[in-house]
Amino acid sequence: MLEKVNLKKIMMKEEYKAIAGQLKPRLSALQQQMKEAKVPVIILFEGWSAAGKGSKISDVILNLDPRGFKVYSTVDPDETEARHPFLWRFWQKLPIAGEFSIFDRSWYQEVSTARLENALPKKELARRIEEINHFERTLTDNGYLIIKFFLHISQKEQKKRLSALEESKATRWRVTKTDWKRNRRYDDLYQIYDEMLEQTDTPYAPWRVIASEDRNVAMADIYQTLVKEIGRAIAQRPERDAQAAAYQGGIPASRFQLVETPKLCDIDLNRTLEPTIYKEELKKCQAKLKKLHGLLYKEQIPVIVAYEGWDAAGKGGNIKRVAAALDPRGYEVVPIAAPSKEELGRHFLWRFWTRLPKRGHITIFDRTWYGRVMVERVEGFCTPADWARAYDEINEFEKELTDWGAVIVKFWLQIDKDEQLRRFEDRQNTPEKRWKITDEDWRNREKWDQHEAAVNDMLQFTSTDFAPWTVVESNDKKFARIKALQTLIAAIENRLK
Amino acid sequence: MLEKVNLKKIMMKEEYKAIAGQLKPRLSALQQQMKEAKVPVIILFEGWSAAGKGSKISDVILNLDPRGFKVYSTVDPDETEARHPFLWRFWQKLPIAGEFSIFDRSWYQEVSTARLENALPKKELARRIEEINHFERTLTDNGYLIIKFFLHISQKEQKKRLSALEESKATRWRVTKTDWKRNRRYDDLYQIYDEMLEQTDTPYAPWRVIASEDRNVAMADIYQTLVKEIGRAIAQRPERDAQAAAYQGGIPASRFQLVETPKLCDIDLNRTLEPTIYKEELKKCQAKLKKLHGLLYKEQIPVIVAYEGWDAAGKGGNIKRVAAALDPRGYEVVPIAAPSKEELGRHFLWRFWTRLPKRGHITIFDRTWYGRVMVERVEGFCTPADWARAYDEINEFEKELTDWGAVIVKFWLQIDKDEQLRRFEDRQNTPEKRWKITDEDWRNREKWDQHEAAVNDMLQFTSTDFAPWTVVESNDKKFARIKALQTLIAAIENRLK
Structure with a gap:
């Protein structure tokens, strides 16, 4: 893409002033409209060292209300960040609806300069490119606008700028050895950048390569792009929302290979466990899990355990038996x-991404991202297009986590309607349990059939070989606890092999 | 305090079983009551290496619903933590009302083992001790229960346990050179611990030294303490709340030396600035501030700018003129x-502590922690005891930040009632400004006199020499912007000297 850019273009001051004088107030006004339309906007600046990323960001934000944007400067990941998937630190920084996140360098560092310094295996590079494309697609599918600028200058111009910076005492510190090394290896990096641009120039998040040798040319291009793209996103929002609300296409075919899972009506809920056997098994499982927890830490393997199930299916007690075996520090x-409100204003996976375990740790989710395709679907908290699309968004999420090295274990705790009623009534009639039952539980129960249909779809469309569902027969709590423990143990042992 | 502990005591298994059999279910039940009474509980375990902190925490949490507690293991601060005040990372971890935070080692590391490794100057030690005591006092004053256990064992016992750990392959990795070094220097550390316990054994957060050579003795003591203290906190909560609501004592005398500040009625609001002079001054100030921002970064000095003022006083525009001079990355x-909800459930300063700048950065707060003594006071969002106590809690907060090295600049943007009306009407009548005005603004305006009284109290009781208020005459926005810029510049220059 870089070869198409005309770096020779220049723009006279007067012309720029006339253009900028029109565009800047429009950008200011758009920020307010963006807020009302609840469009979140991500702007990222990539490009050569000394191409002027910092000063262009400074120029742009002068037109913005500082309460509505954040600027993030990307450097190497710190220790905590390095113990998470590479996109984790960027997920943290997603803007809330109506606001800007502006990145001075971004996730693209991980597929560009990172390649120059440490040769990246081809497979790893391909994986990162793919994850970036997925990341940007799921964001834009969920209403984000992403504007990507690449600031382009020639090797000669870069050299000139680095020298100029070095000459002044005030700016000398900004030029590093790495800058010079990269200038010398301009051709290699050119190749890398060009590949990166090609592979991540998508319809939903296209690149804008900015000729950046002439400041006026560059700034005019940037302002034009911002005003046009933000204006368009705001204008299209109502129709887009209407379409999503009217969507009747059902769940699209999955991009993943799915594993067969039984329907809820076929689950045998008569399975039980003798109290004495339960006691023995519990002890044995917990001892084993305890040992495995130490090994996971040693091997720096992250584990994600997802609990879903009917109200009163026994999630709390089940989780307690697992947690009891674990070192509380891990x-x-x-x-x-x-x-x-903070969470509602962002991508639905945001609150899960931000709570992932670091390598070597275990996170147990008591209810999960599957809320999207269960309660949010049944109650209409999101549009039909949103939940229909979510199955594969979730599969992608889990795929990336397992590629990162995580073990994912997902439990659906199944009880039947009669058993739920018994437990609800028991809660209602036992003073110290009464807090556990709410009106909402009774309301959910009324929609049992709708929920059951949603659960069946979920089991069918999100059981993959990397993150299969385990349906846990939970009419007998003892049986359920041991089955969950054994499943978790087997998954960890399998990973440690 | 350590010399009073009888390490020789032992307890037979049967006796312990009988005691624990009673206490454990009570602890489980208390967790639910705690949730209802909204009491947040902090439990910390300090003590000698190999005294059994980890295993005691594991034992305790077996009785708890895992959704209601978090365990934090304290190690050395990471890079980001080290760039903040030393209590910052612990403020982050405050439990929400009704839940537990359990610390395996805690802020006491900073005044105990930290002294053994790096001789801490006496003054710095005294400062940390004082800050810890303030921290615990403000937490308990605001409804937290803090239970502090110190697990005590003898040098001989420690040596025995370290050797035993080393003998088994499975546990060998847990024993470090530092452990052995500390065992050899037991007497020095004994002295340090003893001093620490003496100096931080307060009525609001007393230490419980636990004889930890016999596990049964220790666990029985821990369970008894937990049940007794949590039970008491829950039982006392209603009366405590009633007292706080009925409090009529007004603002207590400050523990700090206060600086005189004019009352709002004495402010001369006729001060203005010619547009041409404004333009020149703005340019000059912004250039200067830009340069200072670089120096602040170089010197790693954090700056906190607090903006308060009447609705429509011009905070947004004023902040914009400051922000425009700054490097967006800093x-x-x-x-x-x-x-x-997350914030309401914690100490009122929590949401400010968690958003402090790191060293070398600037944070501008658009409205601040002073909400406690303004809107929360006027609207009754907190009790009279809460807001009356808050003045000095805030002074303490700001004192600690300046001791840490921060520059604090606080602006009150003052306009008169007529000017506010003009601006409200202008907003109402200008379509593109209408979003800026809400019904709440009009309602606040009706309570002008109550707000004015609160502001006068605030200026009087929270102007200190380390963090004085600057009242900014803001009927003329231009005058106000330049005054704020100049004040900020002067404060930074003063600090850099």
Whole structure:
């Protein structure tokens, strides 16, 4: 893509002033409209060292209300970041609806300069490119606008700028050995950048390569792009929302190979476990899991355990039996309730991405990202297009986590309607259990059939070989606990092999 | 305190079983009551290496619902943590009302083992001790329960345990050179621990030294303490709340030396600035501030700018003129709105502590922690005891930040009632400004006199020499912007000297 850029173009001051004088106030006004239309915008600046990323960002933000944007400067990942998937630190920084996140360098560092310094295996490079494309697609599918600038200058111009910076005492510190090394290896990096641009120039998040030798040319191009793209995103929002709300296409065919899972009506809920056997098994499983936890830490393997199930299916007690075997310094239980305003304003996976375990740790989710295709679907908290698309968004999420090295274990705790009623009534009639039962539980129960249909779809469309569902027969809690423990142990042992 | 502990005590298994059999279910039940009473509980385990902190925590949490507690293991601060005040990383980990945070080692590392390894100057030690005591006092004053265990064993016992750990292959990795070094220097560390316990054994957060050579003795003591203290905190909560609501004592005398500040009615609001002079001054100030921002980064000095003022006083525009001079990679504007559920459930300073700049960065708060003594006071969002106590809690907060090295600049943007009306009407009548005005603004305006009284108290009781208020005459926006810029510049220059 780089070869098409005309770096020779220049623009006179007067012309630029006339253009900028029109565009800057429009950008300011758009920020307000963006807020009302709840469009979140990500702008990223990539490009050569000394191409002027920092000063262009400074220019742009002068037109913005500082309460509505954040600027993030990307450097090498710190220790905590390095113990997470490479996109983790960028997920953290997603803007809330109506605001900007502006990146001075971004996730593209991981597929460009990172290649120059440490030769990246081809497979790893391909994986990162793919994850970046997925990342940008799922963001834009969920209403984000992503504007990607690549600031282009020639080797000669770069050399000139680096020298100029070095000459002044005030700016000398900004030029590093790495800058010079990269200038010398301009041709190699050119190749790398060009490949990166080609492979990540998508319809949903296209690149804008900016000729950056002439500042006026560059800034005019940047302002034009911002005003046009943000304006378009705002204008298209109502129709887009209407389409999503009217969507009737059902669940699209999966891009993943799915594993067969039984329907809920075919589950045998008569399975039980004798109390004495339960006691023995529990002890044995917990001892084993405890040992495995140490090995996971040693091998720096992250584990994600997802608990879903009917109200009163026994998730809490089941989780407790797992947690009891674990070193408290190495695991966390994350209960998931209705999303907060902060969470609602972002991609639905945001609150899960930000709570992932680091390598060597275990996170147990008590309810999960599957809320999207269960309660949100049944209650209409998201549009039909949103939940229909979510199955594969979730598969992708889990695929990336397993590629990163995680073990994912997903439990559906199944009970039947009669058993739920018994437990609800028991809760209602036992003073110290009454807090556990709410009106919402009764309301959910009324929609049992709708929920059951949603659960069946979920089991069918999100059981993959890298993250299969385990349906846990839970009419007998003892049986359920041992089955969950054994499943988790087997998954970890399998990974450690 | 350590010399009073009888390490020789032992307890037979049967006795312990009987005691624990009673206490454990009570602890489980208390967790639910705690949730209902909204009491947040902090439990910390300090003590000698190999005294059994980890295993005691594991034992305790077996009785708890894993969705209601988090365990934090304290190691050395990471890079980001080290660039913040030393209590910063612990503020992050405060439990929400009704839940537990359990610390395996805690902020006491910074005044105990830290002294053994790097001789801590006396003054720095005293400062840390004082900050810890303030930290615990403000937490307990605001409804937290803090239970502090120190697990005590003798040098001989420690040596025996370290050797035993080393003998088994499975546990050998847990024993480090540092452990052995500390065992050899047991007497020195004994002295340090003893001093630490003496100096931080307060009525609001007393130490419980646990004889930990016999596991049964230790666990029985721990369970008894937990059940007793949590039970008491829950039982006392209603009366405590009633007292706080009925408090009529007004603002207590400050523990700090206060600086005189004019009352709002004495401010001369006729001050203006000619547009041409404004333009010149703005340019000059921004150029200067830009340069200072670089120096702040170089010297790793954090800056905190606090903006308060009447609705429509011009905070947004004023902040914009400051932000425009700054490198976007080194500052952040934090708009403060009504607290979220997450924030409401914690100490009122929590959401500010977690958003402090790191060394070398600038954070501009658009509204601040002073909400506690303004809107929360006027609207009754907290009790009279809460806001009356908050003045000095805030002074303490700001004192600690300046001791850490921060520059704090606080602006009150003052306009008169007529000017506010003019601006409200202008907003109402200008379509593109209408979003700026809400019903709440009009409602606040009706309570002008109550707000004015609160502001006068705030200026009087929180102007200190380390963090004085600057009242900015803002009927003329131009005058106000230049005054704010100049004040900020002067404060930074003063600090750089």
